[in-house]
Amino acid sequence: MASKVRLYVEHPLGEGQLVSLSREQAHYLFGVMRMTAGTVLSLINGRDGEWDAEVIEAGKRGGVLGCQAQTKPMQMPPDxxxxxxxxxxxxxxxxxxxxxxxxxxxxxxxxxxxxxxxxxxxxxxxxxxxxxxxxxxxxxxxxxxxxxxxxxxxxxxxxxxxxxxxxxxxxxxxxxxxxxxxxxxxxxxxxxxxxxxxxxxxxxxxxxxxxxxxxxxxxxxxxxxxxxxxxxxxxxxxxxxx
Amino acid sequence: MASKVRLYVEHPLGEGQLVSLSREQAHYLFGVMRMTAGTVLSLINGRDGEWDAEVIEAGKRGGVLGCQAQTKPMQMPPDxxxxxxxxxxxxxxxxxxxxxxxxxxxxxxxxxxxxxxxxxxxxxxxxxxxxxxxxxxxxxxxxxxxxxxxxxxxxxxxxxxxxxxxxxxxxxxxxxxxxxxxxxxxxxxxxxxxxxxxxxxxxxxxxxxxxxxxxxxxxxxxxxxxxxxxxxxxxxxxxxxx
Structure with a gap:
């Protein structure tokens, strides 16, 4: 099991990309998983591979993550x-x-x-x-x-x-x-x-x-x-x- | 899916063998599955293969089945x-x-x-x-x-x-x-x-x-x-x- 939290988002992912969170995502990351500013998690969106992202703003109703570096390239399964x-x-x-x-x-x-x-x-x-x-x-x-x-x-x-x-x-x-x-x-x-x-x-x-x-x-x-x-x-x- | 009911019993199975049913088994066969005297089902016990058996007595608290013929030999899985x-x-x-x-x-x-x-x-x-x-x-x-x-x-x-x-x-x-x-x-x-x-x-x-x-x-x-x-x-x- 991966120990780092992996979150799916719709947003494009890329170096320096900021990703704003929905209320539900913010509740999961900051309420359930107790993350605070500075915590690093993994993001995927089904298109751009996997990225490390840092919590920049953590709020009750939303938040912002900042993409850092790609940790996995996009891997397509067989057809x-x-x-x-x-x-x-x-x-x-x-x-x-x-x-x-x-x-x-x-x-x-x-x-x-x-x-x-x-x-x-x-x-x-x-x-x-x-x-x-x-x-x-x-x-x-x-x-x-x-x-x-x-x-x-x-x-x-x-x-x-x-x-x-x-x-x-x-x-x-x-x-x-x-x-x-x-x-x-x-x-x-x-x-x-x-x-x-x-x-x-x-x-x-x-x-x-x-x-x-x-x-x-x-x-x-x-x-x-x-x-x-x-x-x-x-x-x-x-x-x-x- | 096999359409014939298959029932596991503890009882030995063999030609002409009578198998008496527990209250729970009788409830399942006669209450839930609505079987009556003469219905044929499959029996297994984990030792003697699979046998066709006919309902001989169907009661609310018990019943008797009669083994007819073996329909599958005992098949052991790999070790x-x-x-x-x-x-x-x-x-x-x-x-x-x-x-x-x-x-x-x-x-x-x-x-x-x-x-x-x-x-x-x-x-x-x-x-x-x-x-x-x-x-x-x-x-x-x-x-x-x-x-x-x-x-x-x-x-x-x-x-x-x-x-x-x-x-x-x-x-x-x-x-x-x-x-x-x-x-x-x-x-x-x-x-x-x-x-x-x-x-x-x-x-x-x-x-x-x-x-x-x-x-x-x-x-x-x-x-x-x-x-x-x-x-x-x-x-x-x-x-x-x-």
Missing amino acids: LWLLFAPIRKERMSFIVEKATELGAAKIMPVQTSYTNNGDRVRLEKLQAQVVEATEQCGGTFVPEVTAPTKLKQVLANWDVTRTLYFCDEAMIGEAAGFNGPAPTNGAAILIGPEGGFSPDEREMLKNLPYAQIISLGPRILRAETAAVAALTLWQAALGDWK | LWLLFAPIRKERMSFIVEKATELGAAKIMPVQTSYTNNGDRVRLEKLQAQVVEATEQCGGTFVPEVTAPTKLKQVLANWDVTRTLYFCDEAMIGEAAGFNGPAPTNGAAILIGPEGGFSPDEREMLKNLPYAQIISLGPRILRAETAAVAALTLWQAALGDWK
């Missing part, structure tokens, strides 16, 4: 998307948090035939969790969370040069993992809902020229376990864990 | 243990559930210098979660959850022929995964607490002849993410996902 069918609340939060830690570039809730609660996706909350996970994991890139969209619609607009991996229970017990060369034009992992894909969806997915079935071992994994396992194997085989 | 420093409640539940799905043979909470809440481990609850996860994931083996023990004590009694993998933040950014031959005498993965290992512990771990440091990519992972990622990579490289 890997995670598509998942929304599941119940805590488990969905978990997927979003873990996808951020594991370096997904884009996180896309997709509604499938057997998806139960696509309407209950609280996008703002998921976006806040992505920001918090980025602060925590030391990354400089904040993945985008897209609005829930029907799987069929997502596939209708798919760039066919992007490989789509999907996990199917029919593959249980087959050798797990990602084989073959790294996709040249980005990749995506699709995790089905708790009830699996419908027969129609499964048939459609199998016939997509850009789709590949993968296996995740001999046991049935919950959706959030499958998401973490698939992202891990992809990153280790083809992504930025190599 | 892989997960050692982890207890973390806060939901995240610890998560580790235990995921370790079961991912096929750990033994789950061991270990107290380290920086462990915050070793005393708060509710062993019975964790064991119940392991049983529930086994029912859900289609496995036939129920991993053991051991009582929380100090890491130093665990290592003092270690069988030196068992490889111990541990994750260290000093390795962040190194190539991830498990290399080298599969251990001949079992393996264990040790996940440190949120604050990492203490300098003393790190030094001790590095000097153990049976220990190997592993990397889990360029970002800092939360303890439960690290547990899932490490179990996944091990199973895919050396375990039963091959």
Whole structure:
């Protein structure tokens, strides 16, 4: 764990740049974390890498930080998307948090035939969790969370040069993992809902020229376990864990 | 997801074997799941594989099931243990559930210098979660959850022929995964607490002849993410996902 506080801000970051704080940020830094003028923390904004910044003014309703030096360059994750069918609340939060830690570039809730609660996706909350996970994991890139969209619609607009991996229970017990060369034009992992894909969806997915079935071992994994396992194997085989 | 109900019982399972139900089990099958005489479900006991069983008597306070045929042989997971420093409640539940799905043979909470809440481990609850996860994931083996023990004590009694993998933040950014031959005498993965290992512990771990440091990519992972990622990579490289 990084011991220095890391804070996400919208503001541009650069040498000598002053960053004014919102009331909420001021409350967190000066109320909760008890920082005072002179304390140094880390700032990220998802675009300019990570910067050391010093508290210049600390107030109850706001404050000012001054950027000092860049401590990490901007690091882009591999071009890997995670598509998942929304599941119940805590488990969905978990997927979003873990996808951020594991370096997904884009996180896309997709509604499938057997998806139960696509309407209950609280996008703002998921976006806040992505920001918090980025602060925590030391990354400089904040993945985008897209609005829930029907799987069929997502596939209708798919760039066919992007490989789509999907996990199917029919593959249980087959050798797990990602084989073959790294996709040249980005990749995506699709995790089905708790009830699996419908027969129609499964048939459609199998016939997509850009789709590949993968296996995740001999046991049935919950959706959030499958998401973490698939992202891990992809990153280790083809992504930025190599 | 398996659509047939899977229930864990303590009772021996075999052809023609009658299994009497506790009040709690009867409530679940007949009250919650609305089963009646003649319904077929799956039974596991962690020793005899998976069996189809028919409801013979359904009562409010109990009932009787009759074993029909074995539907899966007993399948042992690889000899892989997960050692982890207890973390806060939901995240610890998560580790235990995921370790079961991912096929750990033994789950061991270990107290380290920086462990915050070793005393708060509710062993019975964790064991119940392991049983529930086994029912859900289609496995036939129920991993053991051991009582929380100090890491130093665990290592003092270690069988030196068992490889111990541990994750260290000093390795962040190194190539991830498990290399080298599969251990001949079992393996264990040790996940440190949120604050990492203490300098003393790190030094001790590095000097153990049976220990190997592993990397889990360029970002800092939360303890439960690290547990899932490490179990996944091990199973895919050396375990039963091959």
